[in-house]
Amino acid sequence: IYNFNILLKGLCKNREFHKAISLVREMRRNGPLPDAVSYNTIISGFCKEKELEKALELMYEMEANHSLPGLVTWGILIDAFCRAGNMEEAMALYEDMKCKGIEADVVVYTVLIRGFCDRGEVVKGKALLDEMLQRSISPNAITYNTLIRGLCKIGQLKGASEMFKIMMERGVRPNVYTYTALVDGLCSVDKTKEALQILNLMIEKDEEPTVVTYNIILNKLCKDGLVGDAFKVIELMKKRDSRPD
RNA sequence: GUUCGACCUCCA
Numbered sequence: 001i002y003n004f005n006i007l008l009k010g011l012c013k014n015r016e017f018h019k020a021i022s023l024v025r026e027m028r029r030n031g032p033l034p035d036a037v038s039y040n041t042i043i044s045g046f047c048k049e050k051e052l053e054k055a056l057e058l059m060y061e062m063e064a065n066h067s068l069p070g071l072v073t074w075g076i077l078i079d080a081f082c083r084a085g086n087m088e089e090a091m092a093l094y095e096d097m098k099c100k101g102i103e104a105d106v107v108v109y110t111v112l113i114r115g116f117c118d119r120g121e122v123v124k125g126k127a128l129l130d131e132m133l134q135r136s137i138s139p140n141a142i143t144y145n146t147l148i149r150g151l152c153k154i155g156q157l158k159g160a161s162e163m164f165k166i167m168m169e170r171g172v173r174p175n176v177y178t179y180t181a182l183v184d185g186l187c188s189v190d191k192t193k194e195a196l197q198i199l200n201l202m203i204e205k206d207e208e209p210t211v212v213t214y215n216i217i218l219n220k221l222c223k224d225g226l227v228g229d230a231f232k233v234i235e236l237m238k239k240r241d242s243r244p245d
Numbered sequence: 246g247u248u249c250g251a252c253c254u255c256c257a
Contacts, residue, residue, distance in 0.1 A: 005248040040249040047250090075250040082251095110251050142252045149253075180253040187254095216254045 001032040008038055012045025017054070020045070028065070036067040040076060047080035055080060071097075075108045082115025090115055106132070110143045117150025122159075125150055141167070145177045152185025160185055176202070180213045187220040195220070203240070211237075211245050 004027060011020040020042050027034045039062040046055035055077060059069050074097040081090035090112060094104065109132050113125040125147055132139055144167040151160040160182060167174060179202040186195035195217060202209055214237050221230040237244050 002248050007248095009248070035248095037249045042249090044249060072250050077250090079250065107251050114251070140251095145252045175252085177253050184254065210253080212254050214254090219255060 001035055001038070004032060004034075005037050005041055008041045009045075012042055012048075015045075015049060017042065017045065017049075017051075021058075033066060036062075036070050036073065039067055039069075040072050043073060044076045047076055050080075050084070052077075052080055052084065069100075071102055071105060071108070074102060075105075075111060078108060079111040082111055082118070085115075085119065087112075087115050087119065087121075103135075104137070106137055106140055106143060109137065109139070110146055113143060113150075114146045117146055117153070120150075120154050122147065122150040122154060122156070139170075139172065141172050141175050141178060144172055145175070145181055148178060148185075149181045152181060152188065155189060157185055157189055157191070174205070174207065176207050176210055176213070179207055180210070180216065183213055184216050187216055192217070192220055192224070208241065211242060214242065214244070 004023070008020050008023060011017070011023065024034045024038060024042070027038070039058060043055045043058050043062075046052070046058065059073060059077065062069055062073070074093060078090050078093050078097075081087070081093060094108070094112060097104070097108075109128055113128050116122065116124040116128070129139060129143065129147065132143075144163060148160045148163050148167075151157070151163060164174065164178065164182065167178070179198055182198050183195045186192070186198065199209060199213065199217065202213075214233060217233055218230050221227070221233065234244055
């Protein structure tokens with residue numbers, strides 16, 4: 001079954017969904033029987049191609065056959081609707097999921113939070129964070145990163161740095177994405193000096209900036225005509241591991 | 246042990 005699931009994934013990557021579906025039917029006949037992973041793999045493939053209706057259809061097929069949609073299945077679909085900006089449908093799926101007795105986990109919550117944040121509805125994202133905490137589901141770095149990014153995007157840098165503090169207070173270690181989100185937020189409101197401080201902070205904390213982090217700063221410096229400073233940053237990159245790309 | 250879901254910039 002692992003082998004077949006790997007094949008299914010390959011077919012999906014090549015967008016050969018018809019072959020993937022045929023293979024599943026063939027598996028139903030001759031075994032090994034497709035399992036939840038088989039279905040989830042194809043559903044995820046459809047979602048990546050934005051074929052949400054096909055994805056839903058396959059979930060119903062899954063339901064009608066042997067494997068009930070599980071937490072991962074719901075997560076894939078909820079994520080897809082969030083990415084499409086359709087939070088109404090995403091929340092409707094979330095409710096359906098709960099009706100079926102499946103409890104959201106940190107991934108599902110984070111996906112929903114991201115959906116709201118991408119629409120600028122950070123308040124709703126924060127409400128979900130509170131809901132998680134009430135239910136003793138621990139938010140992880142990705143959850144906080146998502147909210148920090150959302151706050152930055154609506155220009156609430158103070159909110160973002162508060163969230164950053166809260167995250168650390170709760171024992172969640174900021175990662176490169178966290179710092180990079182802050183650097184991006186600070187640059188976008190012209191606080192380049194503070195962004196550079198964050199850059200230094202992350203180096204202190206042993207979270208090596210990536211080429212993306214440097215790009216954000218370089219982009220900002222160049223936009224402001226500070227090309228000389230940009231070259232200094234390039235020097236810093238070379239001094240550390242990073243190869244400018 | 247090996248297969249499915251969530252996080253960063255620009256460009257295309």
